[in-house]
Amino acid sequence: MLDSREVPGGLDLIVSPRPGTDPKAAFTRVAKELMRYGMVPKLLKTPDGRLYLLVRTVRRPKPLETWKSLASLAICLVTVWISGSLMSQSLLELVSKADVQFISSLGSSLRLINPVFFVIPLFSILGIHEFGHMLATKRWGGEWEPPIFIPGPPPLGTFGAVIRSAKIPINRDEIFDLGFSGPLSGFIPAVVMSVIGILTSPLIPIEEAIQLAKEEGLQFVPTPLLFDIIQRLLSHPEGMTIIMSPIAFAGWVGLVLTFLNLLPAGQLDGGHVAYALLPNPKARLALGVVAVILAVPYSPLMALLIAFFMLSKHPPPLDEVSPLSKSRKVIGVAAYISLLILTSPLSI
Numbered sequence: 001m002l003d004s005r006e007v008p009g010g011l012d013l014i015v016s017p018r019p020g021t022d023p024k025a026a027f028t029r030v031a032k033e034l035m036r037y038g039m040v041p042k043l044l045k046t047p048d049g050r051l052y053l054l055v056r057t058v059r060r061p062k063p064l065e066t067w068k069s070l071a072s073l074a075i076c077l078v079t080v081w082i083s084g085s086l087m088s089q090s091l092l093e094l095v096s097k098a099d100v101q102f103i104s105s106l107g108s109s110l111r112l113i114n115p116v117f118f119v120i121p122l123f124s125i126l127g128i129h130e131f132g133h134m135l136a137t138k139r140w141g142g143e144w145e146p147p148i149f150i151p152g153p154p155p156l157g158t159f160g161a162v163i164r165s166a167k168i169p170i171n172r173d174e175i176f177d178l179g180f181s182g183p184l185s186g187f188i189p190a191v192v193m194s195v196i197g198i199l200t201s202p203l204i205p206i207e208e209a210i211q212l213a214k215e216e217g218l219q220f221v222p223t224p225l226l227f228d229i230i231q232r233l234l235s236h237p238e239g240m241t242i243i244m245s246p247i248a249f250a251g252w253v254g255l256v257l258t259f260l261n262l263l264p265a266g267q268l269d270g271g272h273v274a275y276a277l278l279p280n281p282k283a284r285l286a287l288g289v290v291a292v293i294l295a296v297p298y299s300p301l302m303a304l305l306i307a308f309f310m311l312s313k314h315p316p317p318l319d320e321v322s323p324l325s326k327s328r329k330v331i332g333v334a335a336y337i338s339l340l341i342l343t344s345p346l347s348i
């Protein structure tokens with residue numbers, strides 16, 4: 001420590017790291033320790049290269065009460081159930097009119113065309129996505145912070161879930177982990193549901209699907225690249241297309257939500273990844289514009305919303321000095337880009 005000054009509610013210190021110590025790791029240790037006592041440190045660098053350590057006492061907002069999270073889950077279960085019922089009804093009507101086939105005998109009983117097979121797969125994807133965020137928060141010394149589920153209109157019945165975190169991230173590594181952990185966790189059940197879903201979806205000739213689209217309002221939707229690959233791997237016959245079963249639709253939604261969440265804009269999960277990786281705001285803005293364009297095929301409304309998100313400034317971590325770790329720059333970013341490509345609307 002080179003100098004110190006007492007200020008209301010804390011201390012300002014000019015520090016110099018001991019030779020051989022990593023300031024990032026040392027600051028993380030200090031931050032975790034101080035946070036236990038309701039204090040928050042901040043690490044800044046002056047243009048002449050001196051490190052400033054500010055320590056303040058803060059009153060942290062309380063995490064969301066569990067009953068509020070459970071109440072939002074209950075409401076959301078009802079709206080998703082209604083969406084699943086409407087979907088199952090119209091699907092059963094369509095199947096009764098068309099001459100359908102199945103890739104697997106699993107789907108032919110039609111018992112899987114039932115709202116419960118939309119509700120359970122969709123909530124397992126949403127739940128595991130949020131659990132990923134919760135686990136990352138806990139790993140970085142935070143509290144368990146339950147998500148709030150947002151109900152919505154059909155066809156989905158939900159806008160997903162959010163966690164209003166009370167914890168200020170320590171450094172860029174934590175921002176990266178908090179952002180990427182959700183989509184990475186939710187991606188796994190989304191793939192599982194897509195595989196089971198495609199195996200249990202009715203297949204019809206493409207011409208017949210075009211006819212049904214005209215007469216019955218059947219909709220063609222943009223396909224995530226991985227969804228397309230799974231269909232091909234499961235020897236989906238040429239000239240045929242699937243009418244998504246409730247499980248397939250939940251898997252499709254899971255992949256699309258993973259993609260939209262991964263877009264590098266504002267406070268989206270991908271926005272945190274971009275912030276952690278790119279300190280330059282102009283580079284992040286350029287990426288955000290690309291993100292908005294990429295989101296248009298899935299949902300023009302969502303693209304507009306993401307453009308709106310970009311207006312909000314990303315809050316900095318406590319350690320504003322240290323860059324993202326090498327392993328996250330290499331392995332983490334490679335995983336992020338792979339997931340983004342696999343869930344993008346790039347049909348082959």
Ligand SMILES: [Zn+2]
Pocket residue numbers: 129133182183261269
């Ligand atoms: Zn998320």
